[in-house]
Amino acid sequence: MMRHLLLPRCAPRAAFNVQRSSSFGASVLRAARQYSIQPTAASDSKTLDIDPRKLVIERTGKPKALKDSKDLVFGANFTDHMLTIEWDKSTGWHEPRITPYQNLSLDPATCVFHYAFECFEGMKAYKDKAGKIRLFRPDKNMERFNKSAARIALPTFGPTNLIDLIAKFAKLESRFIPEERGYSLYLRPTMIGTQKTLGVGPPGSALLYVIASPVGPYYPTGFKAVSLEATDYAVRAWPGGVGDKKLGANYAPCIVPQREAMSRGFQQNLWLFGEEEYVTEVGTMNFFVVIRNKETGQKELITAPLDGTILEGVTRDSVLSLAKEKLAPEGWKVVERKYTMPELAQAAEEGRLIEAFGSGTAAIVSPVRSISWKGKVVNCGLKDHEESGETTMKMKQWMESRQYGDEEHEWSYVCE
The missing domain is CATH 3.20.10.10 (D-amino Acid Aminotransferase, subunit A, domain 2)
Known part of the structure; x- marks a missing residue:
């Protein structure tokens, strides 16, 4: 069992009145935007990056039966496996692992539960006419994933390294992608802070994991305005x-x-x-x-x-x-x-x-x-x-x- 494994946009809503008449107010907004765009990551110290060469794969002994494509509901069914990579501030990223899909086990004091140290991505894998598995612009997803992680003091990573691992994971789960046009494998890379503490500060440990869900067309009977x-x-x-x-x-x-x-x-x-x-x-x-x-x-x-x-x-x-x-x-x-x-x-x-x-x-x-x-x-x-x-x-x-x-x-x- 992994050390950190979990069961399973809109910022907080509040009325916000911007005073644009004041040059001071305008400068504050400009400064705020600049800070938001250029945060400092938790992993700025020189620790180990994600290394795809160290990937360990443990295949499930109980493969799931495939659902009929017409019965797929967005985000309700999941594949056989998950990709996980742990991180700690002293050594950096640990070896990546593909294991059978399973629950995560987290202490009730884990910081993700109390201070929302969590970010994620949404991306898809597609099967082409020749049966090859394709990702769509994964470099853009990884760029945004790093920005999100850095903004909330979670570790960043080498984008191409994680793309390599997600590609291997998607290929391993390719049987879940129906052959029909409009179907795909929705991929959910997620990062959470896993340090056990009620103190507010940068997490000293984190977990990056990727799960996948086969999905059909958003509008199965055609566009609906x-x-x-x-x-x-x-x-x-x-x-x-x-x-x-x-x-x-x-x-x-x-x-x-x-x-x-x-x-x-x-x-x-x-x-x-x-x-x-x-x-x-x-x-x-x-x-x-x-x-x-x-x-x-x-x-x-x-x-x-x-x-x-x-x-x-x-x-x-x-x-x-x-x-x-x-x-x-x-x-x-x-x-x-x-x-x-x-x-x-x-x-x-x-x-x-x-x-x-x-x-x-x-x-x-x-x-x-x-x-x-x-x-x-x-x-x-x-x-x-x-x-x-x-x-x-x-x-x-x-x-x-x-x-x-x-x-x-x-x-x-x-x-x-």
Whole structure:
């Protein structure tokens, strides 16, 4: 039994009024953002890095029966094995191990339970037509994983070393990936502080583990456009906070506002920020809108900037890259800027809001039908019989082509 093994975004919600009239206040916000982006890692001392060459594999003696692909529920079924790597401040990273999937055993005083020393990633492995297993842009996941860990004083690691291990793990569990298009293996790298203490300080020990869950298409019967409630009474993230990091502590506070929105007939929250009502994210996804510019008539793909309050989504970055590659040559403008809910509402009233969608690992893209804001409905360009806009559909197709290896591209990492 391992020494540290466990049973099984949205920052804390609080009203936050930003005073922009004061130059002092502005300088404080700038300083806060800079600190948030450049934290100090727990593993800055020269200790051992993760070493894939030391991997120990213990195969299960009781392989699980495969579920019918149509019965897969996101995050409910898990594979035979798990990857674990322990860390301590004196020696660094221990030997990596792939073992049968099992519970973790942690002392009740373990710091993850008391002070939320926990961060994670969400990524997928895909099976191409030749049966090869592929990861999608794992370098971006590892970059963000390190940033998240460093921000909460957990150890960092060599990105390529962990990618190597995750690739081996995904290949070992490849039988769980159904052959049908749209299916994949969802991978959840997680890091927790494991020091037994009620004192508040950098953890002296940690556990990095990876588990996997076979998943089907987010919309098994095709795209379903969602309706949003613009949320200004609760704040997802704020300047200088940790909304740009993938921490477990960001997610639980999202649930109550989401339940409130659902009680009024909406699927998700559209998180607004400040008196200006800046549009930030939708649920736990980044948010995009397609608007026709009022002065030039040019189509613009717009999303909020990475200002420290927006999660640095891998899918977000992929959408922006694809747009610059494929839409910009057609005359589109691809923009990362602050924009407000009143601006969206005006564009909708004038017929210039063409479509809107969320982006994230689970769904790739999620089309939006409407936004409820201040007692009125802001329509996002879809006709009654439509479930997705043209741009949203194209993004999904372009992305899947690279995820499944139909188009050979540097974003697709073949597991060896």
